[in-house]
Amino acid sequence: xxxxxxxxxxxxxxxxxxxxxxxxxxxxxxxxxxxxxxxxxxxxxxxxxxxxxxxxxxxxxxxxxxxxxxxxxxxxxxxxxxxxxxxxxxxxxxxxxxxxxxxxxxxxxxxxxxxxxxxxxxxxxxxxxxxxxxxxxxxxxxxxxxxxxxxxxxxxxxxxxxxxxxxxxxxxxxxxxxxxxxxxxxxxxxxxxxxxxxxxxxxxxxxxxxxxxxxxxxxxxxxxxxxxxxxxxxxxxxxxxxxxxxxxxxxxxxxxxxxxxxxxxxxxxxxxxxxxxxxxxxxxxxxxxxxxxxxxxxxxxxxxxxxxxxxxxxxxxxxxxxxxxxxxxxxxxxxxxxxxxxxxxxxxxxxxxxxxxxxxxxxxxxxxxxxxxxxxxxxxxxxxxxxxxxxxxxxxxxxxxxx
Amino acid sequence: xxxxxxxxxxxxxxxxxxxxxxxxxxxxxxxxxxxxxxxxxxxxxxxxxxxxxxxxxxxxxxxxxxxxxxxxxxxxxxxxxxxxxxxxxxxxxxxxxxxxxxxxxxxxxxxxxxxxxxxxxxxxxxxxxxxxxxxxxxxxxxxxxxxxxxxxxxxxxxxxxxxxxxxxxxxxxxxxxxxxxxxxxxxxxxxxxxxxxxxxxxxxxxxxxxxxxxxxxxxxxxxxxxxxxxxxxxxxxxxxxxxxxxxxxxxxxxxxxxxxxxxxxxxxxxxxxxxxxxxxxxx
Numbered sequence: 001x002x003x004x005x006x007x008x009x010x011x012x013x014x015x016x017x018x019x020x021x022x023x024x025x026x027x028x029x030x031x032x033x034x035x036x037x038x039x040x041x042x043x044x045x046x047x048x049x050x051x052x053x054x055x056x057x058x059x060x061x062x063x064x065x066x067x068x069x070x071x072x073x074x075x076x077x078x079x080x081x082x083x084x085x086x087x088x089x090x091x092x093x094x095x096x097x098x099x100x101x102x103x104x105x106x107x108x109x110x111x112x113x114x115x116x117x118x119x120x121x122x123x124x125x126x127x128x129x130x131x132x133x134x135x136x137x138x139x140x141x142x143x144x145x146x147x148x149x150x151x152x153x154x155x156x157x158x159x160x161x162x163x164x165x166x167x168x169x170x171x172x173x174x175x176x177x178x179x180x181x182x183x184x185x186x187x188x189x190x191x192x193x194x195x196x197x198x199x200x201x202x203x204x205x206x207x208x209x210x211x212x213x214x215x216x217x218x219x220x221x222x223x224x225x226x227x228x229x230x231x232x233x234x235x236x237x238x239x240x241x242x243x244x245x246x247x248x249x250x251x252x253x254x255x256x257x258x259x260x261x262x263x264x265x266x267x268x269x270x271x272x273x274x275x276x277x278x279x280x281x282x283x284x285x286x287x288x289x290x291x292x293x294x295x296x297x298x299x300x301x302x303x304x305x306x307x308x309x310x311x312x313x314x315x316x317x318x319x320x321x322x323x324x325x326x327x328x329x330x331x332x333x334x335x336x337x338x339x340x341x342x343x344x345x346x347x348x349x350x351x352x353x354x355x356x357x358x359x360x361x362x363x364x365x366x367x368x369x370x371x372x373x374x375x376x377x378x379x380x381x382x383x384x385x386x387x388x389x390x391x392x393x394x395x396x397x398x399x400x401x402x403x
Numbered sequence: 404x405x406x407x408x409x410x411x412x413x414x415x416x417x418x419x420x421x422x423x424x425x426x427x428x429x430x431x432x433x434x435x436x437x438x439x440x441x442x443x444x445x446x447x448x449x450x451x452x453x454x455x456x457x458x459x460x461x462x463x464x465x466x467x468x469x470x471x472x473x474x475x476x477x478x479x480x481x482x483x484x485x486x487x488x489x490x491x492x493x494x495x496x497x498x499x500x501x502x503x504x505x506x507x508x509x510x511x512x513x514x515x516x517x518x519x520x521x522x523x524x525x526x527x528x529x530x531x532x533x534x535x536x537x538x539x540x541x542x543x544x545x546x547x548x549x550x551x552x553x554x555x556x557x558x559x560x561x562x563x564x565x566x567x568x569x570x571x572x573x574x575x576x577x578x579x580x581x582x583x584x585x586x587x588x589x590x591x592x593x594x595x596x597x598x599x600x601x602x603x604x605x606x607x608x609x610x611x612x613x614x615x616x617x618x619x620x621x622x623x624x625x626x627x628x629x630x631x632x633x634x635x636x637x638x639x640x641x642x643x644x645x646x647x648x649x650x651x652x653x654x655x656x657x658x659x660x661x662x663x664x665x666x667x668x669x670x671x672x673x674x675x676x677x678x679x680x681x682x683x684x685x686x
Contacts (some may be wrong), residue, residue: 274592277592277597291576293575294451311639359592359602360649
């Protein structure tokens with residue numbers, strides 16, 4: 001499918017086309033000092049001319065000197081909020097006359113939602129949660145229903161943020177698949193003091209997406225326009241605020257469970273769980289059973305939980321992961337290491353939310369890099385003992401012999 | 404302190420549905436009455452509560468009282484007098500389940516600030532009483548304000564200043580059903596993030612006690628763009644020194660950090676220890 005070029009007004013047409021098909025629109029908008037994803041009634045609610053500054057434990061809105069609609073990176077909340085809601089009633093039951101109970105129907109009938117402005121990292125995150133919730137033998141019916149009714153409008157990233165590292169994780173700054181439509185916003189420089197309206201390059205990722213094309217206007221993009229978009233995305237890949245070397249990382253983490261370097265993030269970690277709830281792939285949840293005052297009704301609710309709570313690892317006798325060190329290590333090694341074995345992919349997409357929204361400003365890329373470097377150094381030392389280099393002479397050889 | 408054995412059999416658990424409603428008593432110690440009012444504030448659910456429980460003793464609601472023993476006692480307030488220290492033992496004796504409600508009952512309350520006064524730490528309770536009352540000599544105040552659990556065995560502690568209505572109904576429902584209440588002990592941040600609030604610490608640079616505070620209020624203050632004041636006390640395992648460092652980076656000096664810790668839950672373990680440390684080490 002050829003790339004098309006759209007004017008800014010095509011966004012209005014897109015919103016209209018989606019709404020006519022029964023979609024509720026959820027996309028970026030300003031709220032309480034941040035760009036969050038919330039229900040949109042029109043394109044005027046997009047964060048036009050706004051961006052943000054992100055760093056470890058730091059987020060501030062900032063004005064842009066253009067009218068970009070998507071001139072920010074990612075908001076505090078991932079799209080999982082709309083696919084794996086923070087609280088979900090799983091079932092209800094009523095006491096019956098015989099002293100038993102009867103299950104009451106709990107419909108899984110979520111609305112059709114169009115996600116507007118899903119970043120490539122978040123597109124990848126949705127694909128990861130798809131595997132978690134629907135990839136195995138036991139499919140989560142609620143997630144599946146929401147997912148099937150979600151229309152994804154991805155927006156590629158030409159301006160990565162301060163905590164972004166999607167290029168390291170291979171998830172961005174361009175979405176490869178997993179979307180219905182993908183836009184690249186092209187900002188032209190101001191002319192004669194007049195701000196130029198952005199234009200868009202559009203790619204189609206699904207049949208559902210293609211069905212909308214006739215209503216969006218625009219024209220086939222020229223070769224130079226496509227090349228311009230590609231150049232912007234290639235440059236963006238080189239401007240990531242953070243980086244993470246993933247080569248051999250899972251293995252290095254596996255060999256680093258007893259590394260004393262974990263003490264450093266543990267000393268700063270607040271056990272607040274913000275990283276996991278902001279993370280677009282973390283899926284831990286807890287299930288709570290409650291009864292009402294009369295004892296005639298019971299219900300089961302699933303809520304977002306976090307591996308940073310003691311309760312999550314509570315088994316008979318007490319929690320398994322008592323120390324903060326064990327909890328931080330569990331999260332980091334699962335996310336970047338054992339997730340591979342469990343789901344065949346890394347659990348990290350490089351969106352940077354865990355770094356930005358950590359109130360203690362702990363930087364996952366920094367901590368993990370230090371752990372990996374330490375594991376590497378340890379491995380080298382071990383190798384040096386086993387196979388002495390000529391410079392080290394017999395001293396190292398002796399050490400190897402006496403091990 | 405060793406738990407006192409209740410006069411009422413603990414085997415009434417869950418309450419056998421004999422047609423007779425379990426009796427409820429609500430008690431007040433040193434407190435503001437706000438937590439008892441939370442029970443009266445359960446307007447939509449009050450009839451259901453009264454339908455399941457025989458409210459036998461609740462002076463805030465009615466001067467008509469029935470003699471104990473009681474199946475369930477809700478206790479508000481802290482122990483600040485010798486008379487109250489004796490009275491809570493009597494109440495324990497005649498209560499099946501004893502649930503403490505609110506920061507005063509669970510941590511000593513704001514009045515536990517007196518606990519930090521003393522020979523070298525500033526004025527003590529005598530000095531405070533002299534400053535406040537015309538005739539302090541008629542007072543019979545202990546030098547400390549202490550939580551109920553320092554005096555008698557407590558079946559469940561419900562946090563908050565004041566307590567949360569939904570949590571109170573959950574504890575009552577759970578007690579009636581003989582099950583564990585679904586009252587989490589993790590950090591407020593989980594509730595905050597679930598609620599969809601924007602983190603005031605990260606996005607506004609505001610100091611917030613949420614990362615050290617137990618969930619329960621539904622992240623009320625952060626949802627109004629204010630940092631958490633710690634009304635629900637420390638969560639299951641807060642890292643107080645680390646949060647103190649973060650407050651300092653946000654421009655809060657040692658005095659400010661101390662004031663943040665010494666409010667309604669000043670006497671609760673982790674808040675108390677951190678504040679004591681700050682007091683000892685500040686220049």
